[in-house]
Amino acid sequence: MKPKSCDPKSCETCPGKEKMSKEESVQCKLARIKNKLIVMSGKGGVGKSSVATYLSLSLARKGYKVGLLDIDLHGPSIPKMLGLHGVLNVTTDQQIVPHQYRPNLKVVSIESMLEDADTAVIWRGPLKHGVITQFLAECQWGDLDFLVVDCPPGTGDEPLSIARLIPDAMAVIVTTPQEVALSDVRKSINFCRKVSLEIAGLVENMSGLYCPHCQQFIPIFRTGGGKRTAERMKLFYLGELPFDPAVVEGGDEGTPVLEIEGDTAFKQAVEHFTDRVLERLRESSDDRPSQDKTIH
Numbered sequence: 001m002k003p004k005s006c007d008p009k010s011c012e013t014c015p016g017k018e019k020m021s022k023e024e025s026v027q028c029k030l031a032r033i034k035n036k037l038i039v040m041s042g043k044g045g046v047g048k049s050s051v052a053t054y055l056s057l058s059l060a061r062k063g064y065k066v067g068l069l070d071i072d073l074h075g076p077s078i079p080k081m082l083g084l085h086g087v088l089n090v091t092t093d094q095q096i097v098p099h100q101y102r103p104n105l106k107v108v109s110i111e112s113m114l115e116d117a118d119t120a121v122i123w124r125g126p127l128k129h130g131v132i133t134q135f136l137a138e139c140q141w142g143d144l145d146f147l148v149v150d151c152p153p154g155t156g157d158e159p160l161s162i163a164r165l166i167p168d169a170m171a172v173i174v175t176t177p178q179e180v181a182l183s184d185v186r187k188s189i190n191f192c193r194k195v196s197l198e199i200a201g202l203v204e205n206m207s208g209l210y211c212p213h214c215q216q217f218i219p220i221f222r223t224g225g226g227k228r229t230a231e232r233m234k235l236f237y238l239g240e241l242p243f244d245p246a247v248v249e250g251g252d253e254g255t256p257v258l259e260i261e262g263d264t265a266f267k268q269a270v271e272h273f274t275d276r277v278l279e280r281l282r283e284s285s286d287d288r289p290s291q292d293k294t295i296h
């Protein structure tokens with residue numbers, strides 16, 4: 001039986017706190033999180049951090065308890081996108097207290113743990129794995145419906161660490177419609193298959209623009225590439241998000257567009273994408289009768 005509470009003093013299945021290894025603490029923390037999603041892509045700048053942020057916000061707006069974890073040790077961008085400042089508090093028993101962005105949305109980024117946001121961080125592989133393990137072991141997430149993890153570009157140390165530490169996670173692969181981005185997607189897919197990380201599906205970002213004057217859709221690059229790749233690679237297609245200049249502004253100002261009044265094509269697309277993710281997770285939990293994947 002899974003421990004209900006992972007306070008080691010009251011948890012029958014957990015060893016005493018002093019005896020717990022970092023990996024055991026990670027498993028204890030993860031037992032309280034129902035669904036884990038890793039947002040990744042073989043390519044930089046395709047919108048992973050934006051997708052992770054908007055998915056987390058959208059899930060939180062639907063009432064789920066959400067945690068957003070930024071493990072991009074070289075260029076963390078989540079705090080900037082959400083306008084979060086300051087270092088995180090650490091309790092006397094070494095627990096990292098996440099930023100409380102909303103009552104049901106907690107955020108932790110490596111940046112929040114650095115004194116100076118502009119410090120260039122040079123981490124070697126084993127060090128990175130140690131930091132990510134520590135994050136997972138010491139973050140005070142509590143009970144969550146979703147943990148959304150924002151990865152750096154590529155298929156390097158961070159996605160590898162996180163895939164090993166959270167074996168029941170599912171990957172959300174982000175792409176843009178260009179052919180070059182799609183070849184990187186194939187790399188991500190191969191990576192996931194190699195490390196046995198289940199893929200939730202593929203989302204195409206910046207897949208065109210709605211003219212702000214006449215609202216006509218302008219396919220800047222060839223459209224439909226994400227969908228075609230998903231079909232070809234037998235992946236679930238999670239939909240597409242249009243290019244919206246307000247997303248760039250919102251990202252720079254720390255005010256995500258979901259927090260701004262008014263209906264837009266981008267907001268509708270985020271809603272559709274979130275519903276597709278939920279649909280996919282429901283299907284997946286029907287396929288595998290695992291307690292951890294149920295959505296209520």
Ligand SMILES: Nc1ncnc2c1ncn2[C@@H]1O[C@H](COP(=O)(O)OP(=O)(O)OP(=O)(O)O)[C@@H](O)[C@H]1O
Pocket residue numbers: 043044045046047048049050051072075077151152153205206241242243244245246247248249251252
């Ligand atoms: N749908 C969109 N419409 C307009 N701008 C977008 C959209 N998605 C992302 N952007 C912008 O593109 C830039 C890159 O996005 P983001 O930082 O999310 O990408 P990333 O894949 O996380 O990058 P990195 O590989 O550096 O981590 C940002 O300025 C962001 O505001």
Ligand SMILES: [Mg+2]
Pocket residue numbers: 048049050072077150151152
């Ligand atoms: Mg990023």
Ligand SMILES: [Zn+2]
Pocket residue numbers: 211212213214215216
């Ligand atoms: Zn127009």
